[in-house]
Amino acid sequence: MSSTFGKNLHISVFGGSHTEAIGVVIDGLPAGETIDQDALLRQMARRAPGRDKSSTPRKESDIPRILCGLLDGVTTGAPLCLIIENTNIRSKDYSDLKIHPRPGHADYTAFVRYGGHNDIRGGGHFSGRLTACLVAAGGIARQILQRRGILIGAHALQIGPVFDRRFDPVSISPEELIRLSETYFALLDPEKESAMRDVIEEARMAQDSIGGIVECAVTGLPAGLGSPMFDGVENVLGAALFGVPAVKGVEFGDGFGVAALHGSENNDPFTYGEDGKVKTLTNHAGGVLGGITTGMPLVFRCAVKPTSSISRAQHTIDLSRGCDDTLSVHGRHDPCIVPRAIPVVEGVAAMALLDMMSGQGLL
Amino acid sequence: MSSTFGKNLHISVFGGSHTEAIGVVIDGLPAGETIDQDALLRQMARRAPGRDKSSTPRKESDIPRILCGLLDGVTTGAPLCLIIENTNIRSKDYSDLKIHPRPGHADYTAFVRYGGHNDIRGGGHFSGRLTACLVAAGGIARQILQRRGILIGAHALQIGPVFDRRFDPVSISPEELIRLSETYFALLDPEKESAMRDVIEEARMAQDSIGGIVECAVTGLPAGLGSPMFDGVENVLGAALFGVPAVKGVEFGDGFGVAALHGSENNDPFTYGEDGKVKTLTNHAGGVLGGITTGMPLVFRCAVKPTSSISRAQHTIDLSRGCDDTLSVHGRHDPCIVPRAIPVVEGVAAMALLDMMSGQGLL
Amino acid sequence: MSSTFGKNLHISVFGGSHTEAIGVVIDGLPAGETIDQDALLRQMARRAPGRDKSSTPRKESDIPRILCGLLDGVTTGAPLCLIIENTNIRSKDYSDLKIHPRPGHADYTAFVRYGGHNDIRGGGHFSGRLTACLVAAGGIARQILQRRGILIGAHALQIGPVFDRRFDPVSISPEELIRLSETYFALLDPEKESAMRDVIEEARMAQDSIGGIVECAVTGLPAGLGSPMFDGVENVLGAALFGVPAVKGVEFGDGFGVAALHGSENNDPFTYGEDGKVKTLTNHAGGVLGGITTGMPLVFRCAVKPTSSISRAQHTIDLSRGCDDTLSVHGRHDPCIVPRAIPVVEGVAAMALLDMMSGQGLL
C-alpha cells in the first residue's frame, strides 16, 4: 500500500507518466454536494504545464473524466473515480534510464524497491504528472470545504534568492485567499513575480533548475479540529504534504523559526475578539495547539527542491556494467516547479482537512 | 482515534500527567527479540526530568513495568504493554487552568475538542510526560533495529542563538551515533554545551523559555525502504514526529535549505563505493528519494518550540466570565525542552522505521 | 498488528493467561460520558468463571482497574486504559505443552507463527481469559449506546442438542433485552436451562465439552448505519465477532437458512408503522440491507465450538521428537463456553457498533 490516503475520506491515486491514464478514486465524499466542474478545471489549469517559459513546454490535456460518483453533478455518496487519459506521450527509448539512474530522482530507489520491475518511462508512478490527480481530488474537496466557509490559498514565498512577503497569520482576508487560489504563479506581492521569473529563466538558460518555498493558509476552520499525538492537524497534513513530490520540509506557524524564540515571544495570548469569539493576539502557532485547531488561520510552509531533471551532464552510475558514468537528461522539464506546486499544496491540504472534518462529524 | 500509530507495528499511547499511570501498548513486535531492560532504562533516563537546571526540577520515577509481551526477556509476538505509575503527583487545584487557558498550551483547543471534559491536570493527555511512553516504545524498537545494524542518534543542533555543527550526511560514524544515543544533552561538538546552557539559564532566570532544533541521523537502513506518495519515509516519519509535543517543523536532508539551491547543487550524483555498493557523492536528499531510502544516512531535523509553560504573567482569557485576564503559571517547568526531546525524537524515529521495515518484510 | 480493532473507536487488547496483567486501551471514546462502574462490574461478573459446574471452577478476580481516561467517572476524550491483574496464576510446568500441542488449540499454529517464542502458559495471548478485556471494553461501549436508546442482549440459542427459542426479529421488547443483558446463562425460554445444564454436566462427567450457538439482538439502532461493500454492519461485526475465541460462524438474519428460501419469502416488505416510521413486515434480513441498517432489530448468531481443553487423552504430536504421541490436558476447564460467551458476544457487538456510530458522526 502506498498511494492511498485518508481515514474517512479515502483517496487512492493511480497511474504513471506513460500509462494509458492516471486517476484517483475518492471514497467517502459526503452525499449531496454539487461539484462545479468548471471550477475544478480551473484548478487543474493552474497546475497544467506549458503555460510559459517558467514551466515545461510539454502540453498535457488535463481534462478529467469522472467515471462515477456524481449524478447530475451532485455527489451520490458512492466512490468517485476520475481519470485523465495520457494522450501526449512521446514514444522514445527509456532503456537508458533503466541503467543510468538520474540523480535526484527515484529511478534508483524504485529500482531497488521493485526489483527492477518499476516503470521507468517518464518517472512512472513517481512522475510529477501524478500531481494532477492530487489537484483533482483537492479541487473537489475544496469546493465542499468552501461551502462551509473554509478557504485555502497559497503562494510562492521564495524562489531561489527572491522572497514574497509572508502571510500575516493573524489577519488573512478571504478576498486575498480567493485571489491566490485562482491565480497561476500566485504571490502576495505580485511585484515579486518579475524577479522570480528572472531567477527561473536564469536557471533554465543554465540548463539548471531552482528550488523554493510554498506558503499556504486556511481560514474558516472551526476550533477543535484534530486529535492529540498522532491525529493532529500537523500529523495528518504533514503526512499528506510529504506526498507531494519534491517537498523536503513542512512547518507550521513559525516553524523552524521557533528555535530562536523565547516562550514569551512564541506563546500566543488568548483574547476575546470583537465578535465575542476566542482569538489569539499573535499566531506563532499557525493555528494549531496540541494538534488541534485554535480557530485562527492555519499557516504552513513546504520546502520544494529544485527540479531533479536538468539538461546538464551529471555524474551517475551504469547499473548494467557496475561502474560510474555520465548522464545527460534530455526532455522537457520545469526549471522551477514552485509555481505549479502551489495548487498541488492547496489541493492536498483540502483533501487532508476534509478527511479530518469528516472523521469528527463536522461536515 | 488519536494516540495510536503504525500500520504493522501498532502503538497505542495512554495516560495523562495526573492519571494513575501512563503507558503504551506495542502490538506487532517480531517474536524472539531479546529486550535489554537496562538499555531501555538508560533511554528512559535520558528523557527523565530533574537532572540539572536545564530541565524541570520535578522528579518522576520513570521506571516502566512491562505487564506482558515478554517471556524471560524475549518478545513473544503478543502485544507488549508497559506502564509507568504516576507517583509524584502534586495535589493542587487545577480549576484555575480550566478557566484560564495557558497560552501556547492545548488547554483551550482541548476544551473545545472535548466539550470541557478533558483532564486539565498537568496538561492531561497533552502533557510532555507522555513522551516517556514514546521513549519506552522507541527504546524497544531501537534494540530490534540495532540488532540489524541500524543506528539512530540525535543532537541539539540549535538552542536559541547557539548552534552545534551539522551532521556530515555522507559520513556518519557508528561510534558517533552510539555516543549521541547514550548521552544526555547530546552534541556533535560538546564544546557548545556550555554556551547552550548559558542561553537556557538566562531564559530560566528571566522566567522564560527557549526553543531549538533537534537533528537526527539513522545509518544502516537498507536501500529500498518506503513506498511512493503517502507511504514514503518522509510521510511516515513526518506524521510520527509531529506527534512529539512542541515539534512545529520537520525537514529531511537539506530541508528548507533546498529553496535556495539549484538542481545541479541539490542532485546527489550516484557512484559505486569502494565496497561495490551504490552510494551518492553528496547527500542533500538526506537519504530519501521518492519516499524510498537510498541506503545513505537518513538525516532529518525537528523544530522544537520554546516550552509553553513560563512563570511570567501572560495575557489570556477567563472562559467562565467571557473576558480577558492575566495568568501566571506556577510549577516546575523546563526552560528548554530540547535536551530531553533528543531521545524522544530518536525513539519516535525508531518506532516509525520498525513499522516500515515490518511492513516490507525486512525484519 | 493483531489485537487491535476499530477505525474511529480504537481498541487494543493485551496480555495473556499468565502475564502480570491483561487489559485494553480504548482510544476515541466520546468525551463527557458517565461510566457506571457498578454496571461495568456486573457485565464482568457475567463472564467470570467459577460460578457453578457449568463453568471452570477457576476463580479469577475480574476487577478492572481503570488507569486513565476517566475523570470523576466521566470520559475525558483521552484514551481509557483498563487492566486486570492476573492474581490467581497456578505455577506449574508448561514445558510439556510446548512440545505437545493441544488439539483444537492455537498451541501449534502460534508455535509456527512466532517461531516457538509464543507464551504457551495457559494459552498465552490466545487464552479465553482475554475475553474479560472484550467484556470490559464492550461494557463501556454499551453504556454509551444505551444512553442513546440502543439495547443489546444475547442468549444461548443452542447447547448441543437443546434449543432455546429464537428471537422474533420483528418484535423484541426492550425489557427482554435488558433482562438478557443482566443475566448469567441468559435464555429467552428460561425453562430450557435445566436441559442445557444436563447436557453440559454430561459432557463434564465424560471429561468432554459441548458446543452451541449464541444469538444476539440489538434494538434502537438508527436506520442508515453502515456503508457499502466492506464497511457494512455485517463486515464490521463479522470481523469483530470472529475475534471471540471459539467462534466458527457468524450469520445475520436468516443466515444460512436463506439457502432454502425463495426471494418472495426472504424479501421483507416495507411498511409504515403506526408511529409513521418505516418498518418491514418481516425481518429475514436481520436489520441489514446492503450493509446498512434498516432500523429494524439487528439479529445475528455466532457458532461457538466446544471447549478445546478436555481431560480425555487425545492424539497429538511430540514436536521435540518429531513423532506422534498422546496428551492428557489437566486443569480447570469449562465443559461449555456458551453461557460465559454470551456477554462477550454482546460486548464485542457493542464496541463494533459504537465504532461505526462514531465514524458516521451519529453520537
Added chain:
Amino acid sequence: MSSTFGKNLHISVFGGSHTEAIGVVIDGLPAGETIDQDALLRQMARRAPGRDKSSTPRKESDIPRILCGLLDGVTTGAPLCLIIENTNIRSKDYSDLKIHPRPGHADYTAFVRYGGHNDIRGGGHFSGRLTACLVAAGGIARQILQRRGILIGAHALQIGPVFDRRFDPVSISPEELIRLSETYFALLDPEKESAMRDVIEEARMAQDSIGGIVECAVTGLPAGLGSPMFDGVENVLGAALFGVPAVKGVEFGDGFGVAALHGSENNDPFTYGEDGKVKTLTNHAGGVLGGITTGMPLVFRCAVKPTSSISRAQHTIDLSRGCDDTLSVHGRHDPCIVPRAIPVVEGVAAMALLDMMSGQGLL
C-alpha cells in the same frame, strides 16, 4: 470510507450499475508478477451474466481495461487500475424506484444513508454488477497465489433443497480445485447440476428466486498465516466475504455444525504425515486455529440469499406519499445468484489471502 479493503494490498472498488464505468484499484501488488490476461478473462467470464436461463439474460461486456500497473504484462509495483465500461445500459426511468424501495434491496437503506442522493439506477453502487470488480481483483490475486502453490476453488453446495456433497476437508486434490475454479456452475458432484437447474428454473417460472450456499476451499497455504484476535484468517476473510452482495452468513470448518459437537469430536488430532509435515487427522477447524492457518485445507461456506429482484408484485412503501403501496420490479434478473457468486467468493478469498500473505512478508 466503504468500498476499500486491505491492509497491505489495498483494494478500492468504484462505480455503479449505470455509471460510465466500474473498476478497481489494487495498490500493493508485488512487483514482477506476470499477469495472464486470458486467465483473467476466463475468471470474468465465469461471473458474466447471460450464459443461460439460470442467470439474467442481460449481456454485459465484462472486458476489463487495465489502465496502469502492468508493463509488458508484468506488475510494476505501482497501483493497478482496471476499469470495465458500462456499455449495455438500458435507458429507462428509475424515478419509480426512488419512491418505491424494493424489498430486500438497499434502495431504502441507501436512501437514508445518503439523504436521497444515492444513484438508484440499477442499484447504483450496491449493484451486483460491482462483483465484476471483485472477480477482476481476485483474478489477479489468485494468479500470484497460484504461483506459490496456493489453489482456490468453490462450488454450489446448496441451491434451495438440492445439495452437492461437501469437501472432504482432509483431502482435497489440486486437480479438483483447478477444475472447479475453471468451471461455470461448479459442483463437486456434477450430476447434481440438473436437479439444481430445475429448482432455479422453477423459481424463474414462478417470477421468484432461490438462495443457496457456496463452499470454498484453499489448499497450499503455509501454516502460520494470520494473527490473534482481530487479524486472524476468519476475521479478515469474514470481513471480505460479507462484502459480497447477498452473503448473509460465513462459517469456517464445521461452522454452525460445531454447536452439536463434543470437544472430543471437534478437536482435530495432530499427526506427522508421511512427508514428515504436521497435519491433523480430521479438519473440523477448516484449517484455522486461533485465527492462524494450520497448513490443512482452509474450508469455509457463504450463505447466499435469494436474488432480491423478483418480478412478482411485492408490498412496499411510497416514500413520496408516505403510505404503503405495491411494486412490480421489471427487468432482467438472476433467478439464482449462486452459480455466478462462486467465482466472486473465490476472488474475494484470493484478494484477502494475498493481503494477509503480503502483510506477513510471505510473498
